[in-house]
Amino acid sequence: MKGIIFTEFLELVEEKFGLGMVDKIISQSELKSDGIYTSVGTYEFGEMLQLITHLSENTDISVDDLLMVYAEHLFAALIKTHPNLVEHYKDPMDLLASIENHIHVEVQKIYPEAQLPTFELIERTDNKMIMIYKSDKALYMLGKGLMLETFKLFKVPAKIDFEKLNEEGTEVRFIINKG
Template identity: 40%
Template structure:
């Protein structure tokens, strides 16, 4: 996982909780990287899982909820850092349909060693999208947070239901997404 993701996570912890809590979880997680991330470096995604686990212990907040909150934060950063992906797109569901074939394709050009999930989308009608996440990493909560963060960007309300499965080490989550306004 790219260092940029870790730096954003660290920023969120500092802003939402405190610099002291960030120091404490980095120390407790005893990370191979020591917690010093560069944006272009690549680190084991297990380091993020470990940081989240310690943050959950430290704050008493469920780990899944923390990862979803991080996803929302990350979507906000992406909207600021990569406005071109969002400009000219009509709404959240249209935007989500561009991730697999456009956004992540460009991400891969920028970072050839990026570890990206696979998304499969099916648009039932204007207000209904089914989006399936597949990855050998366990970040469906991150995907959910990113989806919700995108909806915030477009000022829309979504109703999301989700079904998680796992086969042959692949995490598969099917999101049924309904636009409500």
């Protein structure tokens, strides 16, 4: 997992819960990196899982809710550092439909070792989209949060529902309704 995911996560934890919480979740975890991350480094997903699990335990906020808050933070950071990824889109549905063929291609150029989820476009109309998310990391709530942030960026209301296609959440159907 790319370091930017870790550095932005720890920045969010510091911003929302303080530097003491950052130290606490790092010391509670068994991290090969010792909790020292660079945005361009690559780290084991298990480290992120430990950090977010310990944050959840220490704050009594569910991992899913933390992932939604993190999505908001991460989206803002990515847009700030890479505005060119979204600047030529005029509609959030167009942007979401281009995740595999444009956004992820560009992300791979910036972070060649990034292990990205896949989003298969199943159905698309002007106001509705169905996508299948696949990732062995089961971070579908982060995906949902990033999708919601996309609609906020364009100031377009949306409703996003999902259905797990397996118990682990490594395959999830998203039903996205615009408006």
